[in-house]
Amino acid sequence: MNEKYQVIVDALGELEEDKFLDAIKELLEADPSAENAEQIVNACALGMEKVGEYFEQNEYFVGELIYAADILQNGFDLVNPYLSEEDASKKLGTMVIGTAPGDLHDIGKNIFKSMMEAAGFVVHDLGVDVKPEAFVEKVKEVKPNIVGISGLLTLSLDTMGDVINSLKEAGLRDDVKVIIGGNPVTEAAMKRVGADAYSTNASTGVKQCKEWVGA
Amino acid sequence: MSKEKLFQERVDRMTKAFKHEIPDRVPIAFMIETWAGHYSGYDIVDLGYDYPKLRESFLKVAEDFEEIDALPPAFGVRPGNIYAATQSREYSYYGEDGVPYASLQHLEAGNVMSTDEYPEFIADPFKYIVEKQIPRRYAAFDKPEPERSLAYVQFALIYKTYIQEAIVKLGEQLAVEKGMPSLFKGSTEMPMDVFMDYFRGFKGIIMDIKKQKENVIAACEALFPLMLKKAIHNVESGIFPGIFIPLHIPTYLRPKDFETFYWPTFKKMIDSIVEKDCTPVLFMEGNWEPYYDFLKELPKKKVVGLVESGDFRKMKKEIGDTLCIMGGMPVDVINHSTKDEAMKYAEVITWLQMAAIYLHWTKYCFHQTKQIQRILKQYFRQLLSMENINKEVSYDYKNT
Numbered sequence: 001m002n003e004k005y006q007v008i009v010d011a012l013g014e015l016e017e018d019k020f021l022d023a024i025k026e027l028l029e030a031d032p033s034a035e036n037a038e039q040i041v042n043a044c045a046l047g048m049e050k051v052g053e054y055f056e057q058n059e060y061f062v063g064e065l066i067y068a069a070d071i072l073q074n075g076f077d078l079v080n081p082y083l084s085e086e087d088a089s090k091k092l093g094t095m096v097i098g099t100a101p102g103d104l105h106d107i108g109k110n111i112f113k114s115m116m117e118a119a120g121f122v123v124h125d126l127g128v129d130v131k132p133e134a135f136v137e138k139v140k141e142v143k144p145n146i147v148g149i150s151g152l153l154t155l156s157l158d159t160m161g162d163v164i165n166s167l168k169e170a171g172l173r174d175d176v177k178v179i180i181g182g183n184p185v186t187e188a189a190m191k192r193v194g195a196d197a198y199s200t201n202a203s204t205g206v207k208q209c210k211e212w213v214g215a
Numbered sequence: 216m217s218k219e220k221l222f223q224e225r226v227d228r229m230t231k232a233f234k235h236e237i238p239d240r241v242p243i244a245f246m247i248e249t250w251a252g253h254y255s256g257y258d259i260v261d262l263g264y265d266y267p268k269l270r271e272s273f274l275k276v277a278e279d280f281e282e283i284d285a286l287p288p289a290f291g292v293r294p295g296n297i298y299a300a301t302q303s304r305e306y307s308y309y310g311e312d313g314v315p316y317a318s319l320q321h322l323e324a325g326n327v328m329s330t331d332e333y334p335e336f337i338a339d340p341f342k343y344i345v346e347k348q349i350p351r352r353y354a355a356f357d358k359p360e361p362e363r364s365l366a367y368v369q370f371a372l373i374y375k376t377y378i379q380e381a382i383v384k385l386g387e388q389l390a391v392e393k394g395m396p397s398l399f400k401g402s403t404e405m406p407m408d409v410f411m412d413y414f415r416g417f418k419g420i421i422m423d424i425k426k427q428k429e430n431v432i433a434a435c436e437a438l439f440p441l442m443l444k445k446a447i448h449n450v451e452s453g454i455f456p457g458i459f460i461p462l463h464i465p466t467y468l469r470p471k472d473f474e475t476f477y478w479p480t481f482k483k484m485i486d487s488i489v490e491k492d493c494t495p496v497l498f499m500e501g502n503w504e505p506y507y508d509f510l511k512e513l514p515k516k517k518v519v520g521l522v523e524s525g526d527f528r529k530m531k532k533e534i535g536d537t538l539c540i541m542g543g544m545p546v547d548v549i550n551h552s553t554k555d556e557a558m559k560y561a562e563v564i565t566w567l568q569m570a571a572i573y574l575h576w577t578k579y580c581f582h583q584t585k586q587i588q589r590i591l592k593q594y595f596r597q598l599l600s601m602e603n604i605n606k607e608v609s610y611d612y613k614n615t
Contacts, residue, residue: 015425058505062467063421070422104307104320107417129310153318154546183501184547192551 005043008075012047013054015064017071020047024078037082044075048118055203065202066111069118076118092120093213096138097148098130100156101163108182108202109150115202119210121146132166139172145213148205149195151182160185161193168194177212181205221394225284229396230455233494233539235516241564241598244398244541245283246521248291249319251276254588258315260308263295266380273385277393279588282595285398287459289385293319294377300370301353327351328414330423333430336414337437344441348414399496402459403446406435406480411464420464424476435480443484447491457496457519458488466501470509478509489517496521497538507533527563549590557590561597 004027011020024040051068054060060068080088097113099106106128116123124142126134139147147167149160160180167173179197180190190198199205216224231238247254251272252262261268269289277286293306307320327348328336336343345367350357356366389395404412410431411420423431446458465477488495496519503510504525511534520538522530524545531540544560 017425059469061469061472061505063424063472064469066418066421067425102317104316104322107323111418154550155317157547157550186547188551189547 002039005039008040008043009046009050012044012068012071012075013050015051015067015071017074020071020075021078024075028078028082032082034082034084034087037079038084038087040079041076041083041087044072044079045120048072052203052207055201062111062201065115069111069114072118073114090120091122092210092215093145094122094124094142095146095148095209096124096126096135096142096144097150098126098135099128100149100151100153101131101159102129103151103153103156103159104128105152105182106150108152109148112148112150112181112199112202112205115206116209119206120215121209130163132163135163136166136170136172139167139176140170144176146177146179146209148209149178149180151180151184154184156182157184157189157193160189160195164194177209179205179208216394218391218394222390222396225394226396226455228284229398233454233457233519235539242284243282243595243598244285244287245276245280246287246291246398247276248287248289251289252292254279259292259317259319260295260315262292263306263308263319264299266377266384269381270385270388274388274393277389277395280591280595282599283395285396285456286389287398288382290382290399290402290459292381294374294381297370297373297377300373301355303353305352323416324352324413325416326419327416328410330419330427333423333427333434337430337433340434340437340441352413397456399459400456401446401450401493402461403442403484404460405462405477405484406438406442407431407477408461408463409438409442410434417464417467421467424468424472428475431476432479435476439480439483442480443487446484446488446495447493450491450493452492454492454494457494459496459498460484461498462500465506466503470505473506473509482512485513485518489514494519496541499523504529504533510534511537513537544594549594554590554593557594558597561594564598 007023008020008027011017011023027036027040048068051060051064055065095116097109097116099109109125109128113123113125124138124144126138135147135149138144147163149156149163151157151160164173164178167176167178177197178195179199180193180195181199181202183200185198185200187198190196197205197208199208225242228238228240228242229244232242249259249262252259252268255268255272255275257265257268257272262272263269269292273286273289277283295306295308298304298306305322305324307316307322309315328343328351332343332347335347350363355370356363358366386397389397407420410423411417414420415423420431446460450458465473468477485495494517498521500523502525503520503522510520515537516539518538520534520540522540522542524542527540527542530542534540543564544557548556548560
């Protein structure tokens with residue numbers, strides 16, 4: 001990577017918001033081309049990877065993930081007008097997400113959603129207490145790569161299974177990867193309900209989703 | 216055995232455990248909330264709105280599970296009547312179709328205080344709470360004076376009824392009719408958790424500590440006296456029952472931020488409660504391993520830690536000298552485990568208990584089936600058998 005973009009990678013990785021935004025502004029002022037804008041977006045992705053690495057090393061906690069996603073969004077707001085139409089609409093993949101039937105708790109889902117969007121996914125958010133039929137309908141409509149079911153209540157570990165069974169009955173299960181997330185999910189729960197992955201934090205969940213779409 | 220004697224025996228057992236002395240057997244505290252209702256054939260609407268049904272449910276649990284040594288007051292069930300009277304949507308008992316949820320739903324209070332209001336809060340916390348924060352959370356108080364003051368008075372009467380019917384009367388019945396002590400006699404929250412839960416929301420407070428550090432620190436200090444008052448005002452001194460303190464945000468903060476924002480008022484709160492000769496009982500949600508060095512600085516053998524999961528052995532080793540650790544079989548294991556898995560947990564807990572003191576607790580939200588009752592019964596029996604004293608058992612529940 002050209003050195004002038006490295007400052008973006010580092011500033012985002014270190015969560016230095018002003019430095020990060022100033023660097024983007026300067027680069028865009030010097031060169032408003034779509035190509036330059038795309039390089040900036042690539043640098044942002046590398047910066048987020050750095051954030052993820054710090055998280056895995058227990059340097060960063062969930063608070064830093066949320067802050068990073070927010071900083072990144074502010075950066076994207078600056079870059080977006082300069083991107084070519086093609087680049088602006090380029091996405092890593094598509095996801096349908098909602099909280100498990102019977103569960104209204106959505107703080108975790110919202111964090112995960114913003115992290116997924118920051119990573120470059122299109123996220124269709126069905127909201128809270130999402131019935132299995134609503135998941136099925138949306139999957140039929142938008143044909144996502146991934147379905148995410150989030151929950152806080154231990155009861156949700158069962159209703160997540162209801163969603164997955166409905167996807168099976170509708171013949172859609174093999175077309176998507178399913179990830180379950182939230183405080184109570186475990187590997188045992190993942191196997192029991194028939195999901196492909198589980199995550200108790202947004203960072204590893206996003207990493208898994210990126211692997212699935214080959215990013 | 217008379218109920219008085221049974222009551223005293225249970226209190227002694229819990230007190231010994233809180234003091235890190237060895238009781239006659241593993242004390243069992245049963246952290247049920249709405250499950251008492253499910254077990255007794257009621258739904259959460261029955262429990263939240265109908266005080267006699269609430270009392271009946273807890274009394275039935277006390278009757279059927281005589282292995283238990285203490286039950287929490289029914290605060291965790293939450294008062295539906297109060298949320299209805301104050302026009303709050305923070306706790307939801309039933310869906311739009313009127314059908315009760317299987318479990319109580321807690322919606323985030325969210326952005327009740329705006330980012331630029333910290334100075335106003337810091338200048339006069341109580342005034343801000345009464346005039347801004349409460350009216351924004353509860354529509355019933357969002358009125359001009361004198362209507363607002365009148366609404367507060369009306370609310371006080373409803374609240375008094377709730378406390379009398381759901382807490383005081385139930386506590387007396389449990390003690391007199393079942394010989395069952397209460398696990399807690401008071402509760403509070405740490406200032407920074409209050410800001411997350413009731414003022415700024417999760418994302419809000421996370422952004423504030425990055426963007427207005429000094430204000431967050433000052434606001435926690437400004438709120439501290441009120442939260443300490445909530446903990447010990449009108450509470451009698453004594454080791455047991457404890458003062459319940461759920462800790463919410465810490466494990467989302469990196470230790471550096473924990474130290475800067477959470478720790479100062481956290482440490483002060485614990486020290487002040489201990490000074491009054493009361494026992495703080497910390498509900499330690501999430502993984503606390505990164506913060507063990509802080510916990511070691513708390514007063515020794517004066518604080519209880521309620522843990523949901525984690526590496527129990529490491530926990531005992533690292534912070535077991537400081538905290539009395541209460542923990543046990545996670546809810547998902549209770550819901551779905553085989554008898555063997557439950558027995559294994561009981562072995563581990565009994566064994567660790569011998570290393571110092573270990574209590575058992577188990578949390579809300581499990582299913583109402585008879586299967587669960589059987590698992591719990593077997594589990595309790597195993598816990599009480601004390602077969603595993605001094606016997607090291609294989610231990611592989613690290614990440615459950």
